Amino acid sequence: MKSRMYKLDTLSDLIKKGKKFWLAADENLLKQLPKGEWIGGTIPYFMADKGGVITNNEIFATELPDYISSTEIKIYDETNLKNVYKDYSGNGITFIIIPAMSKSHLSFALNAPKYDNFANRPLLGWISGVHLNDLGKISAKIINGKNGEISDQKAIVMNITLPDNMISEIGIINIFEQGSGPCFEFFQDGFSSKKALVDGKEVEFAKYVKENKLDFKLPLVADYNGAMINISFQNIDEKTNQVNFYAPVFRGVKYYQAKSFTNYVSEFLNKTPPAENMLFSCNCILNFLYSELEGKTTGDITGPITFGEIAYQLLNQTLAYVNIYKHS
Amino acid sequence: MSLPEATNLIWSDILLEHKQIDFKFFAAKIFIGNAKLIYKDDPTPQNLQKLTKELRELFAKNLNLPTVQEDLKKFYK
Numbered sequence: 001m002k003s004r005m006y007k008l009d010t011l012s013d014l015i016k017k018g019k020k021f022w023l024a025a026d027e028n029l030l031k032q033l034p035k036g037e038w039i040g041g042t043i044p045y046f047m048a049d050k051g052g053v054i055t056n057n058e059i060f061a062t063e064l065p066d067y068i069s070s071t072e073i074k075i076y077d078e079t080n081l082k083n084v085y086k087d088y089s090g091n092g093i094t095f096i097i098i099p100a101m102s103k104s105h106l107s108f109a110l111n112a113p114k115y116d117n118f119a120n121r122p123l124l125g126w127i128s129g130v131h132l133n134d135l136g137k138i139s140a141k142i143i144n145g146k147n148g149e150i151s152d153q154k155a156i157v158m159n160i161t162l163p164d165n166m167i168s169e170i171g172i173i174n175i176f177e178q179g180s181g182p183c184f185e186f187f188q189d190g191f192s193s194k195k196a197l198v199d200g201k202e203v204e205f206a207k208y209v210k211e212n213k214l215d216f217k218l219p220l221v222a223d224y225n226g227a228m229i230n231i232s233f234q235n236i237d238e239k240t241n242q243v244n245f246y247a248p249v250f251r252g253v254k255y256y257q258a259k260s261f262t263n264y265v266s267e268f269l270n271k272t273p274p275a276e277n278m279l280f281s282c283n284c285i286l287n288f289l290y291s292e293l294e295g296k297t298t299g300d301i302t303g304p305i306t307f308g309e310i311a312y313q314l315l316n317q318t319l320a321y322v323n324i325y326k327h328s
Numbered sequence: 329m330s331l332p333e334a335t336n337l338i339w340s341d342i343l344l345e346h347k348q349i350d351f352k353f354f355a356a357k358i359f360i361g362n363a364k365l366i367y368k369d370d371p372t373p374q375n376l377q378k379l380t381k382e383l384r385e386l387f388a389k390n391l392n393l394p395t396v397q398e399d400l401k402k403f404y405k
Contacts, residue, residue, distance in 0.1 A: 113362040113365070113366075114362075114366065117382070118359065118362060118382075119355050119358055119359040119362075119386060120382065120385060120386060120389070121389075122355070167390065167392045167393055169353075169354070169355075169390070169393050169395065170354055170355065171354050172354065222361075223361075224357055224358050224360075224361025224362065225351065225356075225357045225358075225360040225361040225364070226350060226351055226357045227354060227357035227358050227361060229358075229361075250365065252365050252368055252369070253365065311354070311358070312355065312358050312359075313358065313362075325392075325393070325394075327392040
């Protein structure tokens with residue numbers, strides 16, 4: 001599969017030739033690309049062939065294979081994003097990019113598991129972002145290559161159709177496992193919490209977190225029938241006395257803080273599947289930062305480093321990918 | 329490996345945790361994990377029927393995946 005970093009001119013030529021792409025780059029670069037069959041999201045962090053890199057000068061592009069018979073681009077807002085699983089059927093992949101901190105991001109994060117036809121069609125994608133130095137100054141965006149539409153609130157989707165003899169499968173690589181500490185439960189769905197149950201006992205969660213010196217680099221991990229789903233800590237809001245997360249916690253789910261580990265890259269490589277069938281992957285900015293991945297490679301796995309990963313629902317501190325297989 | 333009929337109790341047994349299966353198919357894991365929460369909030373026969381139908385459809389659509397074939401073998405163990 002052809003996923004790699006491109007210079008603006010080289011990629012522009014390929015778009016003009018009719019090649020189809022999923023793109024990730026700085027907003028200024030994406031705006032300069034010619035119109036064509038592509039969608040993109042903003043981000044300056046990447047896992048490139050040569051390792052983790054931060055750049056505003058290159059574009060990470062996933063070229064869609066020629067056997068993809070049709071593509072359709074659609075923009076969703078927070079009111080109709082609930083239709084994302086049922087708008088398309090058939091054999092293919094729905095690829096989605098959502099701007100960080102947008103209404104559609106918050107809506108998707110909280111509600112995706114309850115959408116009609118949830119998980120009925122492969123849905124993969126990422127949350128676009130900005131350089132961390134630009135947080136609060138500029139917004140994350142998505143862009144529709146077909147008409148140049150840019151949004152910092154709406155989600156963009158490209159549905160692709162695979163030939164009948166091919167099938168896709170979404171997977172994740174999560175190096176975190178539930179630790180042996182207390183069980184955390186929350187009273188409501190949301191990106192923040194004031195109170196929690198810790199081993200069944202109600203506590204002021206911010207106070208508990210501080211007193212017990214929870215390491216915010218280690219996410220809360222829920223077991224979804226064998227799939228380990230992380231909720232990353234963001235911070236404690238001292239004014240509101242609540243703990244903020246990068247993804248919502250859900251009522252009724254039991255969370256355990258992850259076990260610590262010594263070396264992200266070696267843990268990651270131990271769990272990495274072969275990349276030869278991989279069309280696309282993305283990894284989390286928190287993994288990039290906490291594990292100091294700049295300049296380091298993670299095997300053959302490349303892709304944008306994102307403000308959230310989407311594999312059917314929003315994920316944190318996880319690598320999400322899609323493989324494509326031929327079958328008889 | 330063929331797919332059990334929609335009337336087969338295996339589908340509800342999976343959602344109600346009467347049958348424990350260590351799934352390989354990621355979509356099944358995440359669907360079942362969420363379906364259990366949805367059923368907990370609305371434990372009606374109608375809801376169970378809807379969720380089991382959706383679970384079967386998920387497997388039906390992905391029968392050609394090696395992970396699904398591997399998982400189906402576990403249904404009868």
